[in-house]
Amino acid sequence: MEAKKAAAELAVAEIREGMIVGLGTGSTAYWAIQGLGARVRNGLNIQAVATSEASENLAKELGIPLIAFANISEIDVTIDGADEVDAAWNLIKGGGGALLREKIVAFSSRKLIIVVDESKVVAQLGAFPLPVEVVKFGYELTIRRLRALGCKPEVRVVDRQPFLTDNGNYIIDCNFGSIPNPAGLHQAINGIPGVVETGLFIGMASQVIVGYKDGSVERL
């Protein structure tokens, strides 16, 4: 917890008066939203957009003002977590199932700050099963096409029910073991009809902040 919190707090320190801020999802982004809430209570004037219903609810509880997407063209800074980060700052995201909204928000963000603890930093992506969001229609066929790309795909199940994203879709966790060519794989998966988006974030991170168990933090 200390590692995630320390990384999140350093990211929150970069938020300035008047910014539009993207709120990530997950246990590390949670600390960033808490930190932002504290700064808002101390008078910081910002507006936020959220990458999940959970983060939106948390922002509301903390009194962080939210702005509709219709009223903005760009987000100044988004702070979000990741499941894996490689040396080129390519990411696997979606462990919490929020990858589609996260990618939509990240794509329109001038700056994407990724906050992780040290366990997420890897030499090569792929030990963490890659989350892929797919529509329900024909998902059995979509899974076969995913398997043909060399992974062991599994429909994500929570409480013995297929997990549904905030968008009403399934998540297929694709265990590749290792992903030597993240950009190529992202393209191949997104080429399968039925796939909505992959959890591979290629060249999107502008900054990576790593927290360590002893509470220290490092910018990569």
Ligand SMILES: O=C[C@H](O)[C@H](O)[C@H](O)COP(=O)(O)O
């Ligand atoms: O869908 C969830 C997101 O991509 C999270 O940012 C990611 O899974 C990391 O979450 P956490 O900070 O809880 O490890």
